[in-house]
Amino acid sequence: MATEQSPERARPWQRHAADVPVDEGIVGRWIHDLEDAQTEAAQAQDPARQEDGVSVVVTFELGDDVAPCLRSIAAQTIDHDRFEVVAVVPHGTDLAPFDTFEAERRDVRLRLIELPATGRFAPRDVGTAAARRTYTAFLAAADYLSSSYLETMLDRTTTREIVAAHLVDAATDAPVEHPLTYVAGKLVPTTFAKQVSTSDEIVFLLTLLARYRLDVARTDQQATYFRAPRVTLRQGRTQDFDLNVAAPMHTIGKLSELEGTCPRESLELLRDHIRLVAAPINAYLKEKPEDHDRVLDLIESYDLAEFPYDVVNRGLARSLAISYCFVPYNDTSAIVMAKRVRARRDLVDVVFNTMDQTREIDPSMRRISSPFVEDEIPIATPTRWSSWPRIDEFRLEGMRRIEALEAQKGPYAKLYSRVMWPASQFLAASYKLHNPSVTWVAEFSDPVSRDVTGAERGTPIEDGPFLDAVHDELKKRGLPVLDSDNLMAWCEYLAYTLADRIVFTNENQLEYMLSYCPVPELVPLVRAKTVVSPHPSLPPRFYSMSEQTYPLDPSAAHLAYFGNFYATRGLGDLLNALAGLDEPTKSRLHLHVFTGNADDLRTHVKSLGIEDNVHINPYVRFLAFLNLTTKFDCLIVNDALTADSHAKNPYLPSKWSDYKGSGRPVWGLIEDGSPLSKQPLTYSSPVGDLQAAQEILRKLAQSKMS
Incomplete structure (x- = not known):
């Protein structure tokens, strides 16, 4: 046996052959001061130096009983000249079993690598660096092999495959779960194995599959790897x-x-x-x-485009979110609810309607809400805005799915619903009746039973078990039953009477909706449980998740508008103001519009003679939109026109919350006293005031000229 002073101990990665090469990147770091180490390391990558056959890399931990492992190697049916054993042992290992093995199997080439006490290197990496055969197999000293293991594995392989053996639990003979997560029981082309660290087993194997386009070939039970039970580090340390x-x-x-x-x-x-x-x-x-x-x-x-949050959040959601329209459907209502889920930071199960036939699917939008979602519960019912039979169908199927989840995890403690689509409120009310102890927060993005002109809207709601249950609950609470068959009026009334909290996006909306409350004596009750909360903005990192290329002339001022562009709804003022400027100023201004109604806009722009100043683009997906907002000199948002029908404008554009997070100047075309007019806009001009709009345009042009 070698001694501390022997040549073998001077070069601990070798014991029998002085020409054994070592990988410079792995082992060379701790032998860099030895003579000719770099030369030997460089030779390790030379395929010409690899002999046909398999190198069995055996790794040990102090205390391992190596006898079964060595016996299984000795019993291999493969010809002795077709394999070698590279044993990597920690400093202080009792080497007597290896002496016994050598004495009994002198026909098998055995090389020992004794790692230093510092433990700086992954043993499998060191063993792989020293491997000299065309294929490498990995074996832990606590495990053992079937007698035909190496022969079967080697005969099965090609240069483009990882061969996977039959991996079983040595204590029970049961197949090991997830066998491809282990390096054990694999045969790998050595040339590829030397180029990837084995320190993380899953990363090692999948890197070989991905980077080098290798395939996995499986063997039958002639090649069986018996894996001894392990006590993993994670057992008993879940709080680490x-x-x-x-x-x-x-x-x-x-x-x-x-x-x-x-x-x-x-x-x-x-x-x-x-x-x-x-x-x-x-x-x-x-x-x-x-x-x-x-x-x-x-x-x-880590900024990952996809992540299995459903795995991470499994069994943790104690809140329920109901939003008839939700991500991944590309719709403003879906996006706002996804942002609200993120802002609330409660882990939720979310119920929504499948809208594959009516809305584009954009999976990237899941990045907004997925960190706070355990289960998505899509309800495959026809998508309708105000048809009671379809809403009731959604309500019934939604309750069936919710109750199935409750059977697994118990009743929910919190409930959040949001209405652009009225069906959300009816399902939420059903769940509140089913689980009275749940805390229900109901949000109204806009008035439901009144349109933008202030006219009442709605379709009939039908009598039946749902309304009967609502009537009973209202009577039990001592509240009046709504004397109406208007579905939209009931949508608002259910929240007013049954919800524990009601969210409005702005004060004007609150006052307007309460002004037409069908039961005026309820107004104090509603006010007492009201919260005013504008749509949330996303964190800055969302504005760089989908980097867009959009060339802009640095000598000009660039304005951008995203959304439907209606010349009759305030935005015509902007085009007319631009058309009326002098040519030197106009030449410094470019308006970029991202819209779905491009044809009408193109015709209008051409009639004004400003087609060189207005650049019309199609809609972009949401994360692309967020990134684009950061690239322009000014973003434009406009009020809905309500002066002819409302004392005060009750609408706050949801686009404002996205513009606000961009960090760019925002120009609002506003009605006096509107919610938008009260926001911290960089520029603002009254709707219809061309002179004020032109003054802002001149300022923007001048900022580039100076």
Whole structure:
């Protein structure tokens, strides 16, 4: 046996052959002061130096009983000249079993690598660096192999495959779950194995699949890897943040980097493994739910386009959100509710209507709300705005799905509903009747039973079990029953009487909706439970998630408007003001419009002779829109025109909340006293005042000229 002073001890990565090469990037760091180390390391990557066959890299931990492992190697049916054993042992290992093995199997080439006590290197990486055969197999010293393992594995492989053996639990003979998460039981082309660290098993295997486009070939039970039971570090330590949150996120970050290069046939496997790695984060949050914000901050710091939040949030949602229109459907109502879910920061199950036939699907919008969603509950009923039979169908199916979830996790403690679409309120009211102890917060984005002109709108609601239950509850509370068959009036009245909190987006909306409350004596009750809360803005990082290329002339001032552009609704003033400017000023101004009604706008612009100043673009998806808002010199938002029908404008454009988060100057075309007029706009001009609009345009042009 070698001694401290022997040549073998001077070069601990080798014991029998002086020409054994070492990988410079892995082992060379701790032998850099040895003579000719760099030369030997460089030779390690030379495929010509690889002999045909398999290198069995055996890794040990102090205290491992290595006898079964070595016996299984000795019993291999493969010809002795087709494999070698590279054993990587920690400093202080009893080497007597290896001496015994050598004495009994002198025909098997065995090389020992004794790692230094500092433990700076992953043992499998060191063993892989020293491997000299065309394929490398990995074996932990606590495990053992079937006798035909190496022969079957080697005969099955090609240069473009990872061969996966039958992996079983040595104690029970049961198949090991998720076998592709382990390096154990795999045979890998050595040339590829040397180029990827094995320190993280899942990352190692999936990197080989993604980067080098390898395939997985599976063997039958002739090649069986018996894996000894492990006591994992995570057992009993679910409250360790570094171990159960930071470490999995590091692995998920590495795996996510592979998605762009991963072949389609391996992509599902990659995503399945990301979900598997995320599971300890869920265990941590079940022990420490108060740390959800801390965990979320770490997850979002990785800026991943997709992440399995449903895995992380599994079993944690105690709140229910109901929004007839919700992400991933590209609709303003869906986006606002997704932002509201994020702003409230309650973990929720969310119920919504499937709108595949009427709305574009934009999966990227899930990034807004997914961190706070456990289960999405899509209700596949026909999409209708005000048809009672369709609303009631949604309500009934929604209750059936909610009750099925309640059977698993118990009743919900909180309920949040939002109305642009009235069906949300009817399902929320049904759940409140079903679970009276739930705290129900109902939001109105805009008036429901009145249109923009102030005229009453609505369709008939039908008598039936739902209204009967509502009547009974109102009588029990001593509240009057609404004497109306108007579905929209009932939508508002249900929240006024049954909700615990009511959210309005601005004071004008609150006052306007209460002014036509059909039961005036209810107004004090409604005021007592009212909250005024404008639509929330997203954090700054959302404005850089979808980087857009949109060239702009730096010598000109660039204004942007996003949304439907109606010349008869205040925006015509902007075009007329631009057309009336002198040519030098006009040449410095460019208006960029992103809209769905481009044809009408194009005709109007041409009639004014400003087609060189107005650039018309199609709608863009939401995250692209957010990024584009950061690129212009000024963003334009306009009030809905209500002066002829309302004492005060009750509408606050939802677009303002998105513009506000962009950090760019905003110009509002406003009605006097409107909610928009009370916001911190950079510029504002009254609707219809061309002179005021032209003055702002001149300021913007002058800012570029100076």
